[in-house]
Amino acid sequence: MTTDIIREDIELLQVIDYPDRFQEWKLLEYEKYLNNKMDVAKYEKLQSGISYKTGRKITVGKGTYKKLKSDLFNKYTCSFDRFSGIIPREYLKQTLRKNLNVDIECYKNETRNLKLYDINYRKNKLTTWKDYIEFEGKKYGTNRSIIDRIHIVRGCGGYVKHTNTETHYGNCRPFYNAPDRSVYTYTCSKCGHNFTTSKWPALFGYKKKWT
Numbered sequence: 722m723t724t725d726i727i728r729e730d731i732e733l734l735q736v737i738d739y740p741d742r743f744q745e746w747k748l749l750e751y752e753k754y755l756n757n758k759m760d761v762a763k764y765e766k767l768q769s770g771i772s773y774k775t776g777r778k779i780t781v782g783k784g785t786y787k788k789l790k791s792d793l794f795n796k797y798t799c800s801f802d803r804f805s806g807i808i809p810r811e812y813l814k815q816t817l818r819k820n821l822n823v824d825i826e827c828y829k830n831e832t833r834n835l836k837l838y839d840i841n842y843r844k845n846k847l848t849t850w851k852d853y854i855e856f857e858g859k860k861y862g863t864n865r866s867i868i869d870r871i872h873i874v875r876g877c878g879g880y881v882k883h884t885n886t887e888t889h890y891g892n893c894r895p896f897y898n899a900p901d902r903s904v905y906t907y908t909c910s911k912c913g914h915n916f917t918t919s920k921w922p923a924l925f926g927y928k929k930k931w932t
């Protein structure tokens with residue numbers, strides 16, 4: 722039976738991205754800040770609604786608070802609202818571990834992809850409809866319908882003739898330039914199946930004499 726042969730290419734595995742993490746330089750800046758106990762104390766005061774300059778109560782999130790906060794973080798390259806609770810060195814180690822896991826995963830995927838690519842390549846080189854390559858318990862066959870002008874689908878064996886060429890005229894408007902395009906029709910002389918393509922007929926096994 723040729724019906725249980727899979728014709729589609731096996732889908733290759735995708736590249737995996739590194740997880741979203743804070744950048745290293747930001748963490749190192751944060752560490753610098755954590756090591757400056759004065760600044761940490763100032764920030765804690767601010768967060769509890771007290772000006773580190775005057776000791777007066779201020780409203781968190783409002784004008785004075787914002788001003789004092791930006792003064793405080795001026796010497797660092799970013800403010801650290803989102804970093805609270807993070808231990809910089811630990812976080813960076815974690816990032817390395819996570820990225821390494823992604824690398825390992827990608828390496829595995831790429832190794833498998835090489836195999837899958839090879840199966841796809843070899844199956845599509847098969848020249849008859851009933852030939853197949855067995856891979857992990859499944860059968861894979863060629864995805865080509867015409868080889869050397871012979872319609873091979875389900876072993877048809879009919880000769881594929883060029884039966885029509887239609888020219889779709891393009892245009893030459895400003896900003897939109899569409900060239901003329903030819904659509905070729907081919908017909909299997911045995912089963913009557915029509916194929917159309919706008920690509921160069923050589924893809925169908927024709928030599929360049931078709932113009």
Ligand SMILES: [Zn+2]
Nearest residue numbers: 872877909912
């Ligand atoms: Zn046919």
